[in-house]
Amino acid sequence: MKASISHIFLFNGDQVRNLKFEEGLNIITGDSKTGKSAVIEIIDYCLFASRSTIPKGIITDWTEFYCIVLKIMEKFLVIARKKNSNSMYFVVEIDPKVLENFSLEYFSDKSLMDLNDAKKEFEKHLGISVLDTRTDIEEDKRTSGGKVTMRSFAPFIFQHQNLIANKHSLFYRFDDFYKRKKTIDDYSILMGWENAEYFDLRRELEEKQKELSRNKKIAEKLKINSEQLRTDLYNSLSIYYTFLGKNLDSEISLSDLKKLSKDLPKANANSVADQNLPLLLGKIDHEITEKKKELINVENLIDTIKDNNSLSKNYGSNIKRLKAMASIPQVVEEIHCPLCEQEVKEIKEKINIVQESNQMLVNEFEKIGVYVNDTSEESGTLRKQRDQLKKEIKSLSIKAEEINNQITLEFNSREDYEKGLLLKGRTEATAATLIERSQLLAADKNDFTELIEYIEELKSKLSGYNLKEKLQKAEVLLSEKMSEICNQLDFEDEFKPGKIWFDLEKFALKYTIDERENILLSEMGSGSNWLAIHLSAFLGFLYLHSVTESSRIPSILILDQPSQVYFPKVYGKLEEEEANDNNKKDDNILQVKNIFKVLSHEITTIESECGFKPQIIVLEHADEEEFSQFIKYRWSKEGSKLI
Template sequence: MNCYVSYIGVVDKDKELHYVRLTPGLNIITGRSSTGKSAILEIFDYCLGSSEDTIPDGKLTDRGEMFFTVLQFPELTLVTGRVAASKRCFLREAIGSDAENIVETVKHVDYFFEDRYYIHRDQYLKSLGRYFGVTLENIDVDPMYQEVTGKKSATPSVRSFPSLMLQHQNLVANKHAIFYRFDEKVKRDQAIDHFKILMGIVGEEYFDIAKELTEANYELRRIKLKISKDDKHKETTIAKFEKLLAEYQALAGKPLFDKTGEEIYIKPKVALRLLQDAPVSVDGLADDYEVTLKTLREKKAKLVLELRSALGRSDLLERSVQQAKGIGANFASLPVPRSTDLDHTFCPVCESHSDIPEDQANKLTEAIDWLNGQLKLSSYARESLGQESRDLKDEIKGVRLQIREVQGALKPFEEQEARRAEANALEDAPKKTKMRLEIEIEKFLEDLPSDSKDMEAFWEKKVAELKALLGSYDVEDELDRLARDINKKMKELGKSFPFEATYRTGSLKFDLNSFDLWHEKDAFKKVFLRSMGSGANWLYSHLTLFMALHYQFAARANDCKIPPILFLDQPTQVYFPSDDHGDEFEPENLHSDDDKGLDWHDDLDAVANMFTQLAKFCDQTERETGVMPQIIVCDHADKLKLGDGYDYNDFVRARWRKRGLVAD
């Protein structure tokens, strides 16, 4: 995104404008403390839709009525503004002569800041985002996310920019933090997740495909689960048909018709028609009835014996567990003698000394210790008995289930036995079985399984196509390539800053997956900022990283949503930390109390080099990418002698020694 800030200002309560003009490249706002230098960052952030008003209390907030920022795009001038301590925001394009003389146009406050251009902050963020190409409304790749959570995932907006554009006074040389607002984990995670979107690596089409892929995977899993259930249902249904066919044959002495259970399942309508036409007749000479009845009764008897055996073992096991608990508790609590007084270690006859009693006492103590140790193992025994008990319960449950099934199979035969003396009883049971089979087939016809195999093939093909389409974006490869470019640029830029000798070999590395920054001397050791000594090292690490990032913003300006605009607030505080209240910048007076009296010329040279490198970076980036980044430095350093032919005064946009942003 090729864009820069051309003006930042405030409209006071008397409708007067107070502003600072800015250009592409390096911009320096210098001055003493408490003149509003740091407020420049806060005004920009506030006009970018910040949820908080962090503009410092004082003259600005006392007199300021409206804050504004003018953004210059290649073919468009955009004025953004916001009423003090309010969510009422202003957004207006300037065209023609109004754009060419934007300050003169804005000075007509009542005319320019018309009510119709004011909108609420929520709508303002969406409208402003459109100018930067940040228009995604939904990045959820799982359609169930919103249904489960009741809301959509946070989408990228212009509020994603400040973390990559603002280096506040308390952040620019911080060893514990690198990015603005990353102290909140949610915002940190969102910024990392949104980075690939803001860099233009993925767009709306990517998320549409990802969402479609998630839905296709859901459908495929649903079909596979249904196939699994259908297979189980098929097995159960065929078994039910086979059981009724076997029951009929046992009762009638011959098959009902020449169809198996699986054939009925495959062609239920044909089977039902044949079944309805098949007459019921009993073969009195067949012995199927007696054989089946005998088999079922023997099976039932065997299962009853198994059940009784299992119940007996379960009862015995339960008593064993209770006994183990009691014995272990009683014996483990017995005291063990640790010493004894053996007065009779001398023979009463010859008065000679004997060790036998003492040896026996020691052996007894050892035996008691061994016994108690073994008894303590009862807890392990109880655990194994407990598992055995659970296995027995499962066994008993399974046997009872089998008995129930056998009893169900015996029921029609027992009913037939009870009705043998009745007229026509011989054919009643087969007729009843035939009717039950007809009912089962009709029920099956009412809920026929769908052709899930074809659907499975369809969704498998769909998933494969979407995966291939999603893979064509090469997101991981693009992120790896971007990370390599950033790290390569950091290595190049780092050579221009006077890091301590320890960190002059190796290079800084940045991880796009975690946004961690470290110095890597070799492949096996990472030195993070918190472990690097010296504020200068922390400062140069921040500068090197952000310059490398903004180089990529410029190099990828056609796709990247983030404009290469970088604010640096008080970067020289590492060298001159004291407040500056003089009419002139006097570096010798701005050292900390501990450093007073030390030579300050080396520090001044380091500061001058820093500004030289910032100016050189802007020029080199424009030559290599065609886009000039904008770096806005707010600092009290002044009148520096820069190198490489640069003149410090060429970059000064405001010098606030006698006054501040808001004039008296």
């Protein structure tokens, strides 16, 4: 995702420290204890870290207010945080002029937000809005799934001084089991391969599969032998037939018994009890009508959410199209009459007005960006309401049909009806119970078929995400890029030729030699090897996150002291060493120079493929002519420094 850190501001009343960065390679070089390493902690603190890890001392004593400005596409996201506070400012700007002469006064009319609220709003502007990653609604949010957080991409951005050549760990925050698991779980979402709709479909599929499994188990449990059912039904119905003075064929089939149990012979007409049945039927019909109205409203809401989600997926491209349509080509500075060749200032003034209006429209388009919101929870609630209403309507319809059948029955005499009423009712109820026990769900094949078809429809929708295929392609691309970069760095010959492979499901890195032996990072045995693996891995991720259009991970990498593997050997004595050693260059210095050469080359490669430069910020002791063009600040104990 195209992104960069534009500014860092530190405030102490009217005093301000301002660091300005650009896309591409940015280097801050200088002595120890000048504030270089604190830069990475300040950025982390402003990116919604739960607590401050800014080194205690001069910087924390001086600074009252920390602020960073991120440029995401064409928007500027201003994030400011007080010292030792969870109160934040979060503001979206389009005009870069607001950053000129930037001071605390800027926040005077802005509202403070809670850290979590500010983080949620920031995530929406990145296009990250998934509130629930559970695949089973019955799982506990605290231990499984839960909200996706932008903090999960922090391990891909920061390489601290104690980590950049660590032989035991690659990633920042991975010493915490929960944070490690959260980063791995959230990665597919941060890459744009999964979204809120995906997890909503997963939960619904799990729910429907459980429903189907429960129904099948109940059906199997309650199913009885067909012959036993025929015997039980015959015994129950024959008692009623005997009461009526009729014979029931002893050879009657099970199928006919089932039909007969639903339409027993008539008893007696003009029953007093039947006088209330039409009124009851009317009430039930009215209730069915109201339930159907509710169902229509719920289904309309579900369709509306689906339509809105569909529109939101495509709004980014639509905004680009509208922006292109709104753009006005630059005109010449002067406009002349074609007849007399006199300058026509009135037309030029009108064109300027139109251009200003047009620019305002373009700015409004830019403010929209990739803002997204998760509606899966609302969709899940509405689906439950829909299913419950369908069940209630079906139950009421069955009840109405039974009453209607009773009303239409003709009875022979009041006396026979009064005598047979209780027995007839009991016989019907007994027969219905027996049949229901026999085939509670299997008897209604349409319900099973509808549920199975819906499950297949959900599976089809999920297959459209092609998650496994995307993951495999990314692994291949990432591993090839890591291996390519590693071959350019200082990697021991005994491990060559080899290949890095990174497993994106387990977040495990292995190094293979001729595809015969897997070597772990801790087994490589040299600081230069560990550094090469770290740089290769994180430049590989930077490449992957930049070339993947759907990625929501900012194309930013911050490295702290990559040269430390080659020094504390005294730095800056290249000319003296050349004179003393017959112009032989110090290999350590050459390797440091090569690091910056590789960094610059990868930035150029990404720019050629993506059309933008990723941002790499390096905090370093080294300062050589070959990479002086990338040095933004030179700090020293006696001269300028962070504070």
